Amino acid sequence: MKKIICVLLSVLLAALCVSPAFAAEAEETFGAYDHVFIIGVDGAGRFFKDADTPNFDRIFENGAVDYTARAETVTVSAQNWGSILTGVSYMRHKLTNDITGEKERASDTEFPTIFTYVRQAFPDAELASIVNWGNISSGIIENDINVTKLYPGDDEAVTNATCDYFNAGNAPALFFLQFDSVDHVGHGDGSKAESFFKQIETVDGYIGRIYDTLEANGLMENGLFIVVADHGHTIAGGHGGLTMRETNVTLAVAGKTVKAGGKMDLDTRNRDVAAIALYALGIERPEHMSARLPANLFKDVIGELRPVKNELLDNLVSKLAWLITLCTALF
Ligand SMILES: [Zn+2]
Numbered sequence: 202m203k204k205i206i207c208v209l210l211s212v213l214l215a216a217l218c219v220s221p222a223f224a225a226e227a228e229e230t231f232g233a234y235d236h237v238f239i240i241g242v243d244g245a246g247r248f249f250k251d252a253d254t255p256n257f258d259r260i261f262e263n264g265a266v267d268y269t270a271r272a273e274t275v276t277v278s279a280q281n282w283g284s285i286l287t288g289v290s291y292m293r294h295k296l297t298n299d300i301t302g303e304k305e306r307a308s309d310t311e312f313p314t315i316f317t318y319v320r321q322a323f324p325d326a327e328l329a330s331i332v333n334w335g336n337i338s339s340g341i342i343e344n345d346i347n348v349t350k351l352y353p354g355d356d357e358a359v360t361n362a363t364c365d366y367f368n369a370g371n372a373p374a375l376f377f378l379q380f381d382s383v384d385h386v387g388h389g390d391g392s393k394a395e396s397f398f399k400q401i402e403t404v405d406g407y408i409g410r411i412y413d414t415l416e417a418n419g420l421m422e423n424g425l426f427i428v429v430a431d432h433g434h435t436i437a438g439g440h441g442g443l444t445m446r447e448t449n450v451t452l453a454v455a456g457k458t459v460k461a462g463g464k465m466d467l468d469t470r471n472r473d474v475a476a477i478a479l480y481a482l483g484i485e486r487p488e489h490m491s492a493r494l495p496a497n498l499f500k501d502v503i504g505e506l507r508p509v510k511n512e513l514l515d516n517l518v519s520k521l522a523w524l525i526t527l528c529t530a531l532f
Pocket residue numbers: 243244277278279384431432
């Protein structure tokens with residue numbers, strides 16, 4: 202009799218542990234998403250924080266937002282978009298503005314972008330990039346893996362083309378977009394100018410239009426929405442250096458398994474977007490990547506230490522660079 206009671210209690214306990222309420226809370230992020238949308242805002246740095254951005258605020262109300270994610274040590278566009286999309290440091294992918302303007306890229310490269318890994322995992326999936334700066338389309342994202350690439354013109358044209366693309370019924374597994382107008386104003390007027398913040402606010406309107414289009418087409422139900430900047434700008438305008446205005450960037454993530462109000466850890470970098478995207482789509486990360494999942498981003502993920510062994514030199518250089526950044530803030 203005692204045995205029967207024990208068995209019954211065990212069965213009851215097991216049933217409680219797999220009850221629907223318990224399972225729903227523990228929804229796993231790995232492979233939980235059908236779509237990852239990456240919205241890149243060139244030159245915006247950390248400055249979403251200081252602009253009036255009602256769309257960004259509502260989109261990420263229940264998301265995780267970091268304004269101090271670290272850019273690559275060389276705060277230049279191709280170096281950073283390259284790292285955001287390959288998950289390795291600029292020292293490994295070696296992409297520069299000049300190289301991406303001159304050379305088309307194929308998937309047999311040593312450090313391919315996440316587009317190549319998504320293509321390998323999902324041979325028939327739709328993949329797309331719509332950018333203002335054509336170098337990303339031709340010189341970073343591979344040209345032999347059937348990615349839909351649009352290069353429609355300025356940021357407003359990028360927005361219109363993107364909304365048309367989604368309203369036409371396209372549902373890409375991976376989508377990358379780049380706005381360039383904030384960077385243009387940053388170069389001209391610097392990161393303290395009213396015009397700089399006004400431009401971020403204009404782009405905020407574009408982001409809102411795109412997000413609403415995704416929602417209207419049912420794509421956010423299982424979609425992960427990411428806004429990320431490559432670098433910021435100095436007060437005078439320009440980038441490439443190590444000041445906080447250049448190296449601190451916005452990284453914001455919204456989706457059904459994202460921790461509301463999550464404060465990503467201090468080691469978060471913009472290149473971590475590569476790890477986040479692959480994980481959400483259920484694709485194992487290649488061993489060589491030094492991108493990793495930040496803590497306090499997903500409800501079910503504690504976070505990871507950066508695989509420093511993969512990039513010892515980058516780790517050393519970035520730590521030294523961080524010290525220089527701190528010094529520039531002091532003086
Ligand atoms: Zn840039």
